[in-house]
Amino acid sequence: MARNAGWAGRGTTVARGRDAAGRTERAGAENAFERGRSVTAEWSPTLARVLLGLVLLWFGYHELVQPQLWTGYVPWASTTSSVAVALVLIHGWVLLMLAVAIIAGVLLRLAAALAALTLLEIVISLTITGGLTDITLRDVGVLGLAIILTGDTRQRAVVTG
Numbered sequence: 001m002a003r004n005a006g007w008a009g010r011g012t013t014v015a016r017g018r019d020a021a022g023r024t025e026r027a028g029a030e031n032a033f034e035r036g037r038s039v040t041a042e043w044s045p046t047l048a049r050v051l052l053g054l055v056l057l058w059f060g061y062h063e064l065v066q067p068q069l070w071t072g073y074v075p076w077a078s079t080t081s082s083v084a085v086a087l088v089l090i091h092g093w094v095l096l097m098l099a100v101a102i103i104a105g106v107l108l109r110l111a112a113a114l115a116a117l118t119l120l121e122i123v124i125s126l127t128i129t130g131g132l133t134d135i136t137l138r139d140v141g142v143l144g145l146a147i148i149l150t151g152d153t154r155q156r157a158v159v160t161g
Helices: 025-065 082-104 108-130 134-151
Strands: 002-004 012-014
Touching: 025 082, 025 108, 025 134, 082 108, 108 134
Parallel strands: none
Antiparallel strands: 002 012
16 A cells, blocks of 8 residues: 545555556556546637537527517517517527637637627626526626636637637
8 A cells, every 4th residue: 555645635545556567557547637637628618618609509599589589688678569579689690690600719709708798788688677586697607608718718629719
């Protein structure tokens, strides 16, 4: 048995076996952990980007398909007005275009900044129409993700930055 500082500085006792090449099992596990951590660090911003894009895509699509369900989120217009429907349709197209740009990695930081502004508008609108609700706070989290992606330069699979 050997004493090891372990993860996060906690002392642990580990058995050390050797493989045919004389390497310890612990070293192999540490190498696999480090590889996993490296891959996660490298690809997690890209995963975050794609997931943000999917959220925007989902809501943009639904605003385009059924705008009448979303007119209640236009705080100053009647829910049955054609102005409210037109604004929801425009908003849906904006969300859809931002989603495509973010997922594809086209001008990512600009698209993320525009998404952050759009999400700020959504959070303000939700706060005006319904106060601080679970939906509003969820969108604050999505806004935070867009803000983080605005400044992130560690993306993989992007067209330009």
